[in-house]
Amino acid sequence: MSRGYLIPIGGAEEKFRAPAILQRFAAVCGGSEARLVIIPTASRLQETGPRYVEIFQELGVAHAISLPFEERKDCAREDWLEELQKATGVFITGGNQLRLSTTIGGTAVADILRHRNNHEGLTVGGTSAGASILSEHMIAYGEEGGTPRCDMVSLAPGFGLTHEFIVDQHFQQRDRLGRLLTALAFNPRPVGIGLDEDTAAFISPDDEIEVVGSGAITIIDPSHMEYSSMDSARRHEAVSVLGIRLHILTEGCTFHIPSRVASHASATTP
Amino acid sequence: MSRGYLIPIGGAEEKFRAPAILQRFAAVCGGSEARLVIIPTASRLQETGPRYVEIFQELGVAHAISLPFEERKDCAREDWLEELQKATGVFITGGNQLRLSTTIGGTAVADILRHRNNHEGLTVGGTSAGASILSEHMIAYGEEGGTPRCDMVSLAPGFGLTHEFIVDQHFQQRDRLGRLLTALAFNPRPVGIGLDEDTAAFISPDDEIEVVGSGAITIIDPSHMEYSSMDSARRHEAVSVLGIRLHILTEGCTFHIPSRVASHASATTP
Numbered sequence: 001m002s003r004g005y006l007i008p009i010g011g012a013e014e015k016f017r018a019p020a021i022l023q024r025f026a027a028v029c030g031g032s033e034a035r036l037v038i039i040p041t042a043s044r045l046q047e048t049g050p051r052y053v054e055i056f057q058e059l060g061v062a063h064a065i066s067l068p069f070e071e072r073k074d075c076a077r078e079d080w081l082e083e084l085q086k087a088t089g090v091f092i093t094g095g096n097q098l099r100l101s102t103t104i105g106g107t108a109v110a111d112i113l114r115h116r117n118n119h120e121g122l123t124v125g126g127t128s129a130g131a132s133i134l135s136e137h138m139i140a141y142g143e144e145g146g147t148p149r150c151d152m153v154s155l156a157p158g159f160g161l162t163h164e165f166i167v168d169q170h171f172q173q174r175d176r177l178g179r180l181l182t183a184l185a186f187n188p189r190p191v192g193i194g195l196d197e198d199t200a201a202f203i204s205p206d207d208e209i210e211v212v213g214s215g216a217i218t219i220i221d222p223s224h225m226e227y228s229s230m231d232s233a234r235r236h237e238a239v240s241v242l243g244i245r246l247h248i249l250t251e252g253c254t255f256h257i258p259s260r261v262a263s264h265a266s267a268t269t270p
Numbered sequence: 271m272s273r274g275y276l277i278p279i280g281g282a283e284e285k286f287r288a289p290a291i292l293q294r295f296a297a298v299c300g301g302s303e304a305r306l307v308i309i310p311t312a313s314r315l316q317e318t319g320p321r322y323v324e325i326f327q328e329l330g331v332a333h334a335i336s337l338p339f340e341e342r343k344d345c346a347r348e349d350w351l352e353e354l355q356k357a358t359g360v361f362i363t364g365g366n367q368l369r370l371s372t373t374i375g376g377t378a379v380a381d382i383l384r385h386r387n388n389h390e391g392l393t394v395g396g397t398s399a400g401a402s403i404l405s406e407h408m409i410a411y412g413e414e415g416g417t418p419r420c421d422m423v424s425l426a427p428g429f430g431l432t433h434e435f436i437v438d439q440h441f442q443q444r445d446r447l448g449r450l451l452t453a454l455a456f457n458p459r460p461v462g463i464g465l466d467e468d469t470a471a472f473i474s475p476d477d478e479i480e481v482v483g484s485g486a487i488t489i490i491d492p493s494h495m496e497y498s499s500m501d502s503a504r505r506h507e508a509v510s511v512l513g514i515r516l517h518i519l520t521e522g523c524t525f526h527i528p529s530r531v532a533s534h535a536s537a538t539t540p
Contacts, residue, residue: 072496098456098501105457106493136406137427140456155425156456157407163430186368186410186426187375223376226342231368 004117006134006161006203007125010169010195010215011094015055021200021213026059028202029089029123036064037087041103042095042129052093075107084112092126092133098140100133101156110159117161121205124161128169136160137190139168142179148241150233153179155186164207164257165191171218172196180220185230185241188222191257207257211249219255219262221245274387276404276431276473277395280439280465280485281364285325291470291483296329298472299359299393306334307357311373312365312399322363345377354382362396362403368410370403371426380429387431391475394431398439401465406430409438412449418511420503423449425456434477434527435461441488442466450490455500455511458492461527477527481519489525489532491515 005028013021026034036056040049049066056064067080074080084090090113092100104110116122124134132138138158145152155166168180171194180192193201196215203209211217226243233239249255252265275298283291296304306326310319319336326334337350344350354360360383362370374380386392394404402408408428415422425436438450441464450462463471466485473479481487496513503509519525522535 096501101457102455102498102501106459106495110459136433137425151424154421155407155427157425157459158457160433160459163406185372187371187428189376189380189427189430225376228372231366231372 001119001121003119003205004121005123005125005205006117007123007200008131008134008167008169008193008195009125009127009200010131010171010197011128012170012197013127013200013213014198019055019059021198022055023059024202024212025089025091025125026056026061029061032060032062034061034063035086035088036061037083037090038064038066039069039090039092039130040066041069042097042099043093044095048093048095052091069103069109072103072107075104075109081108081112084109084116087122089123089125092124092130094128094130097129097132097138097158098156100129101138101158105157105159113159114161131167131169131195133158134161135165135167135190136163137166137183139166139179139183142176142182144175145178146175147178148181148185148239149178150182150230150237150239151235152182155183163190165193167193167195169195170197172215177218181241181244182239184220184222185228185239188225188228192220192222194218194220209255209257211251211253213251217249219247219249221247221260223260271389271391273389273475274391275393275395275475276387277393277470278401278404278437278439278463278465279395279397279470280401280441280467281398282440282467283397283470283483284468289325289329291468292325293329294472294482295359295361295395296326296331299331302330302332303358304331304333305356305358306331307353307360308334308336309339309360309362309400310336311339312367312369313363314365318363318365322361339373339379342373342377345374345379351378351382354379354386357392359393362394362400364398364400367399367402367408367428368426370399371408371428375427375429383429384431401437401439403428404431405435405437405460406433407436407453407460409436409449409453412446412452414445415448416445418448418451418455418509420500420507420509421505422452425453433460435463437463437465439465440467442485447488451511451514452509454490454492455498455509458495458498462490462492464488464490479525479527481521481523483521487519489517489519491517491530493530
């Protein structure tokens with residue numbers, strides 16, 4: 001079987017009035033037939049997991065369960081690993097992405113997520129910290145501002161479900177263009193995906209991104225980058241980056257990662 | 271065909287008197303039958319490439335050539351890509367690893383190295399910066415000292431030939447235990463390989479490391495890590511990391527990455 005959907009969400013997604021993103025998330029996982037696992041590890045609030053369970057149940061998902069991995073040894077619990085093996089979708093909540101990488105990184109839980117997403121069609125998504133953690137290279141923390149500067153961003157290994165992109169969230173709300181550009185200026189292999197709040201990238205098994213939600217997704221495509229000064233920039237100095245391609249996508253727009261082609265909503269709607 | 275050897279070297283390898291590492295490197299690539307490509311991009315010195323060509327020729331390699339990729343557009347030169355397609359081994363010189371990632375990252379050169387190493391048995395190795403760049407997660411720069419501290423290290427995407435380890439070089443000479451521990455404290459999935467100068471890890475296609483050279487290799491195995499405080503540490507604060515396994519290996523010792531088993535020289539010599 002092929003890869004499952006990857007669904008990074010920019011944080012602060014609408015949960016009650018018209019929860020378009022969570023509704024679509026549930027649908028991709030199988031709707032009323034879905035078996036959803038919530039991973040609330042990034043959050044320090046006890047209620048985060050149960051709250052998402054309730055929300056997904058209200059959206060018609062019959063089976064939703066929260067697995068609160070709090071310490072590394074929790075990641076070896078057989079009963080919880082079994083739940084992950086049976087799941088059709090996994091939703092990772094917001095909080096601190098380093099809680100996720102330090103608690104779950106290198107454990108059986110991370111192995112199952114990567115293996116089942118890459119080979120068994122398991123949908124994996126998450127919001128804010130839960131979006132960052134999905135890819136191989138994750139933004140751990142950084143500084144605000146529009147201009148890339150040396151030392152503006154710290155990268156760390158995420159769960160490694162894909163190499164194709166690096167995600168940043170709360171993108172417009174926290175002025176993060178600079179730090180995402182900085183991350184790509186190190187090595188322009190991945191595409192940058194900047195997600196506004198209440199905005200999600202539904203990334204299909206053939207790596208086509210579709211935008212859902214009320215904000216925008218900023219795609220930073222460095223594949224034709226001509227030059228980056230990251231190798232010679234001094235600490236806190238601005239970094240020059242030439243030849244970046246930029247797309248701002250709103251709901252219904254798509255971006256096909258392998259071909260680097262962006263399409264607008266009216267072009268793709270029949 | 272299976273993966274080729276990966277050969278990270280800790281820098282300052284002996285080049286003339288008794289060049290054990292470079293001699294063994296040439297042998298792994300096919301000895302007198304080898305077709306070696308030198309990539310001197312990390313270095314700012316014009317003579318670096320030609321110097322290694324000479325050294326390898328003196329070691330009996332008939333065909334050695336330096337491809338000085340200086341700008342990103344050089345990475346599309348058909349004649350040079352053809353040399354890479356025909357090579358049996360690639361040697362990446364020292365200098366600045368961010369020169370490598372910013373100049374070659376995301377280009378056809380990086381694709382060929384990854385593809386041919388992973389699927390066609392191409393040997394790829396390098397010294398210092400050329401060692402760092404091999405893996406998916408690369409130490410771009412950092413600070414000296416033995417204790418891990420938040421913000422002590424900056425990671426960036428390397429050429430991505432493997433996910434299994436993170437390399438650090440000039441390890442004893444530049445007091446880098448702290449920064450390698452910091453890198454692993456983010457996410458203990460990879461193994462840490464700290465390479466002293468004039469010391470190399472010959473990593474076979476089945477991921478067994480063999481030590482060659484006059485110094486030591488420090489293996490940091492975080493697979494049983496019980497706890498990391500990286501998610502809650504403040505800037506420049508010391509980071510706690512519990513349950514790390516450490517091996518100091520010298521010439522002839524081995525470490526099998528998949529099983530995490532270390533063996534000493536007398537145990538492996540028949």
